[in-house]
C-alpha cells in the first residue's frame with residue numbers, strides 16, 4: 090500500500106474536475122504551492138508520475154487516470170455513506186421545534202433581515218479571521234455577517250443538510266465568496282482543537298438538551314484568546330399592547346412545547362452565567378431590545394407578524410396535537426398577537442448577545 094489518503098483522493102478528483110493547478114487550489118482553499126507540494130507527495134508515495142504539466146494544465150498520465158477513476162468511485166461511495174448517516178442524524182433533529190419547512194426558511198430570513206442592525210451592528214472580527222458559525226440554518230445570519238466581514242473566512246455548519254443546501258444557494262445568489270458550508274453536529278465537531286479564531290452562534294443553544302456540552306465543544310475548537318459570540322432570544326421577554334391573556338397563553342404553549350422537547354426558549358437571560366460556568370472569561374452580555382409601534386412599519390410586518398407571530402403559529406399544530414392548548418385558545422391568541430401590529434399597538438421583545446473569551 091502506498092498510503093494514499095482521502096485528502097489525496099479529493100485533490101485528484103478536484104484536479105480532474107477543474108483541470109488547472111490554479112483553479113484546483115482556489116476550489117480547495119489552498120495556495121498553489123501547497124497544492125503542488127501535495128501532488129508531489131502523492132507521486133512520491135506511488136513512486137510514479139501522475140500528471141504531465143502542459144501550459145498550466147494538469148494532464149493525467151496512464152497511472153494518473155487509474156488513480157482518478159478510483160478517486161471518483163471511492164469519493165462517491167463515501168458521499169453516499171455520509172448522506173445515509175445524515176438521514177440517521179435527521180432522526181436526532183426531528184425534535185427541532187421549528188422544523189425545516191419553506192415557511193420556516195422565509196421566517197428565518199425575515200427575522201434576520203428585520204433586526205440585522207440591532208443584532209449585528211457589532212458583529213465584526215479582525216480581518217483574516219477564520220470563523221466558525223455553528224447552527225447556520227438556511228444561512229439567514231450567514232449572509233449578513235459574511236458580507237460585513239469580507240476579509241474573514243466563515244465555516245458555517247448545521248445538522249440539517251436541507252438547510253445547508255438552502256444556505257449555499259442563498260450565499261451563491263448574493264455573490265458571497267467567503268463562506269464554506271459543512272454538515273456537523275455542534276456537540277461533536279469535526280475540527281481539531283483550537284482550529285478557529287472566533288465562533289458565532291445564533292438561536293441554537295435554546296434548542297439543545299445540553300447547551301453546556303455544546304459550549305465545551307465550541308471552546309475546544311476555539312483558539313486560546315479567541316472569542317465566542319452568542320445570540321439567543323427569551324420568550325419571557327415578550328410584552329405588548331393591547332395586552333391579551335390569550336396571546337400570553339399561546340406564547341406559553343410554545344414555551345412548554347419547546348421545554349418538552351428538551352429546549353429552553355427563555356435561555357437569553359441565562360447566557361451570562363452559562364458562559365462563565367463553561368469556563369469562558371471576559372464575558373459580557375448585552376440585551377438587544379426590539380420595540381415596535383406604528384412609526385416602524387417595517388418592524389410591524391418584519392418582526393411582529395413575520396418573525397414572532399409566525400414562529401408561534403409554526404409550532405401551533407404540534408402544540409395542539411400535544412394538547413398543550415385548545416384550538417380556540419390558539420386561534421384567539423394568534424389573532425391577538427397580529428392585532429398588536431394592526432394600528433395603535435406596540436410590541437417588545439429582548440434578545441441577548443454575549444461575547445466571551447477562551448482564557
Ligand SMILES: C[S@@+](CC[C@H](N)C(=O)[O-])C[C@H]1O[C@@H](n2cnc3c(N)ncnc32)[C@H](O)[C@@H]1O
Nearest residue numbers: 197224225226229247248249274275291292293
Ligand atoms: C432557529 S435555527 C437558527 C439558524 C440560524 N442561526 C439563524 O439564526 O437563522 C437553529 C438551527 O440549529 C440547528 N441545530 C440544532 N441542533 C444542532 C446541532 N446539534 N448541531 C448543529 N446544528 C444544530 C438546526 O438544524 C437549525 O438549523
